[in-house]
Amino acid sequence: xxVVRISDDALALACGADAxxxxxxxxxxxxxxxxxxxxxxxxxxxxxxxxxxxxxxxADVPQILPGTGRGTAAAGSGGGGAPQGASPxxxxxxxxxxxxxxxxxxxxxxxxxxxxxxxDHPFIARQQRLTFARAGRTRPLSLDDYAATGGWVGLDxxxxxxxxxxxxxxxASGLRGRGGAGxxxxxxxxxVAEAAGARKYVVCxxxxxxxxxxxxxxxxEGDPFQLIxxxxxxxxxxxxxxxxxxxxxxYPHAIAKLHAAIDLAAARLAPFRLEVRVGAGAYxxxxxxxLLNSIxxxxxxxxxxxxxxxxxxxxxxxxxxxxxxxLAAVPHILTPGGASLYxxxxxxxxxxxxxxxxxxxxxxxxxxETAFGVTLGELVNDIGGGTASGRPVKAVQVGGPxxxxxxxxxxxxxxxxxxxxxxxxxxxxxxVVVFDDTVDMGGMARFAMAFCAAESCGKCTPCRxxxxxxxxxxxxxxxxxxxxxxxxxLPQMHNARKDRRSREENLxxxxxxxxxxxxxxxCALGGFTPYPVLSALQHWPEDFG
Amino acid sequence: xxxxxxDRMSAAQRLxxxxxxxxxxxxxxxxxLHAIQHHFGCIDxxxxxxxxxALNLSRAExxxxxxxxxxxxxxxxxxxxxxxxxxxxxxxxxxxxxxAAAESAADSRVRLKTVYCLGLCSVGPNxxxxxxxxxxxxxxxxxxxxxxxx
Ligand SMILES: Cc1cc2nc3c(=O)[nH]c(=O)nc-3n(C[C@H](O)[C@H](O)[C@H](O)COP(=O)(O)O)c2cc1C
Ligand code: SF4
Ligand code: FES
Numbered sequence: 246x247x248v249v250r251i252s253d254d255a256l257a258l259a260c261g262a263d264a265x266x267x268x269x270x271x272x273x274x275x276x277x278x279x280x281x282x283x284x285x286x287x288x289x290x291x292x293x294x295x296x297x298x299x300x301x302x303x304a305d306v307p308q309i310l311p312g313t314g315r316g317t318a319a320a321g322s323g324g325g326g327a328p329q330g331a332s333p334x335x336x337x338x339x340x341x342x343x344x345x346x347x348x349x350x351x352x353x354x355x356x357x358x359x360x361x362x363x364x365d366h367p368f369i370a371r372q373q374r375l376t377f378a379r380a381g382r383t384r385p386l387s388l389d390d391y392a393a394t395g396g397w398v399g400l401d402x403x404x405x406x407x408x409x410x411x412x413x414x415x416x417a418s419g420l421r422g423r424g425g426a427g428x429x430x431x432x433x434x435x436x437v438a439e440a441a442g443a444r445k446y447v448v449c450x451x452x453x454x455x456x457x458x459x460x461x462x463x464x465x466e467g468d469p470f471q472l473i474x475x476x477x478x479x480x481x482x483x484x485x486x487x488x489x490x491x492x493x494x495x496y497p498h499a500i501a502k503l504h505a506a507i508d509l510a511a512a513r514l515a516p517f518r519l520e521v522r523v524g525a526g527a528y529x530x531x532x533x534x535x536l537l538n539s540i541x542x543x544x545x546x547x548x549x550x551x552x553x554x555x556x557x558x559x560x561x562x563x564x565x566x567x568x569x570x571x572l573a574a575v576p577h578i579l580t581p582g583g584a585s586l587y588x589x590x591x592x593x594x595x596x597x598x599x600x601x602x603x604x605x606x607x608x609x610x611x612x613x614e615t616a617f618g619v620t621l622g623e624l625v626n627d628i629g630g631g632t633a634s635g636r637p638v639k640a641v642q643v644g645g646p647x648x649x650x651x652x653x654x655x656x657x658x659x660x661x662x663x664x665x666x667x668x669x670x671x672x673x674x675x676x677v678v679v680f681d682d683t684v685d686m687g688g689m690a691r692f693a694m695a696f697c698a699a700e701s702c703g704k705c706t707p708c709r710x711x712x713x714x715x716x717x718x719x720x721x722x723x724x725x726x727x728x729x730x731x732x733x734x735l736p737q738m739h740n741a742r743k744d745r746r747s748r749e750e751n752l753x754x755x756x757x758x759x760x761x762x763x764x765x766x767x768c769a770l771g772g773f774t775p776y777p778v779l780s781a782l783q784h785w786p787e788d789f790g
Numbered sequence: 791x792x793x794x795x796x797d798r799m800s801a802a803q804r805l806x807x808x809x810x811x812x813x814x815x816x817x818x819x820x821x822x823l824h825a826i827q828h829h830f831g832c833i834d835x836x837x838x839x840x841x842x843x844a845l846n847l848s849r850a851e852x853x854x855x856x857x858x859x860x861x862x863x864x865x866x867x868x869x870x871x872x873x874x875x876x877x878x879x880x881x882x883x884x885x886x887x888x889x890a891a892a893e894s895a896a897d898s899r900v901r902l903k904t905v906y907c908l909g910l911c912s913v914g915p916n917x918x919x920x921x922x923x924x925x926x927x928x929x930x931x932x933x934x935x936x937x938x939x940x
Pocket of ligand 1: 421422423424426427428451453454455529530531534566567568569571572768769770
């Protein structure tokens with residue numbers, strides 16, 4: 246009986262994996278639904294005896310199945326070579342900029358789709374996967390698969406240790422927060438562990454709102470037990486009895502997997518209890534204090550710090566808030582020798598591995614976990630294969646909507662917290678979004694301000710009002726200025742300007758506004774929106790009218 | 791008449807059940823509002839008032855929460871809703887060029903809602919209809935999706 250492995254990750258489903266799975270089942274195969282390898286341009290990716298085909302449609306099934314078509318011979322011939330499918334994105338894209346007119350509709354054979362041994366594919370072989378070690382290899386909700394691949398080793402070991410020793414190992418690993426701010430996880434945990442309080446919480450931030458990021462989603466859908474194990478270790482380390490996973494409502498598949506995984510693992514976790522809470526479509530609820538307010542049933546408004554959530558967090562109790570990837574890195578760190586291995590990887594103060602997400606207009610998009618230090622140019626060109634449209638790369642936004650737009654001239658930047666910060670950029674949650682030369686960077690700068698206006702929690706003026714003024718100012722710059730309006734022209738309006746502002750004057754206004762937002766906003770939504778705006782202006786002034 | 795009264799009764803009973811189901815949880819408001827939105831398609835003034843009473847909050851507090859979150863609506867919209875991602879990574883993959891066609895296909899029959907990121911950023915443009923996700927949309931595929939939405 247042929248066993249066919251196909252991912253049931255949301256991205257594979259969106260690309261048609263269920264129909265492909267049904268076609269293989271109808272052809273008499275046993276279909277196993279596994280996590281995604283993270284080679285998204287090949288989804289739905291089909292694996293038979295370690296050999297991969299992708300992107301597959303139901304019509305390709307007869308060509309792939311051994312003995313029924315030409316697919317048998319193809320198994321060996323792909324030989325782990327670079328992806329070679331005629332259409333890197335699978336379906337035809339008649340009017341999208343990603344369409345390659347020359348491709349035409351290819352009459353495909355099994356060979357066209359075969360990529361050889363998946364594990365030897367350069368995209369996989371070049372990675373160093375610790376957090377995503379199980380990606381593509383296990384069934385997400387199989388406790389057997391989890392235990393057979395090292396699951397629970399970290400938790401069992403942690404529970405045999407004194408809590409302070411667990412914290413010490415996490416500190417020694419050099420693990421920093423993967424949600425954006427990069428705060429050392431061990432130090433946060435120590436603060437909670439040492440805080441007085443009968444009740445303490447561990448909260449997982451799974452709000453993943455940044456465009457260009459999907460690693461949290463992939464982990465929750467593909468390896469939910471690992472996240473749960475990481476949270477149980479954190480709970481032991483800080484003395485928490487209850488945990489919450491706050492997931493954005495845009496992730497229904499992740500929510501379902503987490504519910505199922507928590508039920509299956511409840512006995513393992515006890516006495517620690519874990520519950521899923523679903524967000525309600527507010528980007529700002531990814532900010533940790535807004536998130537806590539949201540769980541408490543309040544508006545998702547940001548709280549002033551201090552007090553730190555570590556001391557006065559959920560319901561006023563000491564609380565660990567960590568990103569999905571931070572917590573999911575912990576089980577590996579707690580295995581024997583795990584902490585020192587983690588600390589040995591990376592550069593300077595960026596230790597261990599980062600699950601980087603290659604997105605946007607990129608030929609080989611997907612999940613690429615590697616030690617810190619890889620350069621942006623390697624990620625975009627060597628690993629990502631440049632743009633999907635085949636046009637030159639114009640800009641790359643790293644770190645989500647609050648991250649700077651980088652120019653190909655900055656491609657030697659090594660991936661690391663301090664290294665990016667020194668270039669006025671941000672690695673954030675590790676999203677890399679590529680744009681080709683058709684992008685209008687003035688439009689992207691405007692979008693950054695408009696997004697901030699739409700998602701501002703409204704607590705502080707520079708963000709709530711400044712973002713809207715930013716949109717208007719960018720519009721004015723791009724329209725070549727604006728004459729005084731009817732009200733401004735009134736004689737009573739002594740302070741209103743009567744003549745047209747020059748482009749330079751409007752640009753100075755925008756820069757001034759950005760400085761105010763940077764310096765006077767309570768959280769990073771208002772405080773970092775200026776980075777995409779100013780970087781776009783700095784590198785592509787010609788796109789601003 | 792009798793029928794309408796019965797519907798109102800059962801709606802009130804359903805609301806009371808939902809409130810009873812959630813009110814003992816820690817931080818009950820958000821899960822409760824999700825449940826109400828899910829069952830009734832909105833969270834109206836009456837529901838806000840009942841929730842406020844049950845959780846010992848003012849209606850203003852409950853309304854403040856309902857109005858803060860994009861997922862909660864104060865009146866029902868029975869139309870099918872297509873959520874189209876228009877965040878940066880989908881823009882980089884050409885979603886903006888599809889919007890006009892989608893809007894005209896949607897007309898007033900389908901609600902076309904802009905969302906920012908569905909977590910499928912390497913295979914956009916992407917959309918969601920209920921819990922079903924659609925990737926690699928081109929103009930024809932998106933228009934077909936809008937036209938078939940029920
Ligand atoms: C506007 C805004 C949105 C954020 N969104 C997220 C998010 O979606 N996920 C996340 O883990 N952290 C997010 N953060 C960062 C959190 O505030 C916080 O730093 C993080 O959850 C801490 O966990 P870590 O130390 O493991 O990174 C956001 C911050 C801001 C200001
Ligand atoms: S910067 Fe914006 S989102 Fe952050 S607290 Fe201020 S108003 Fe709220
Ligand atoms: S930006 Fe559209 S799915 Fe992420």
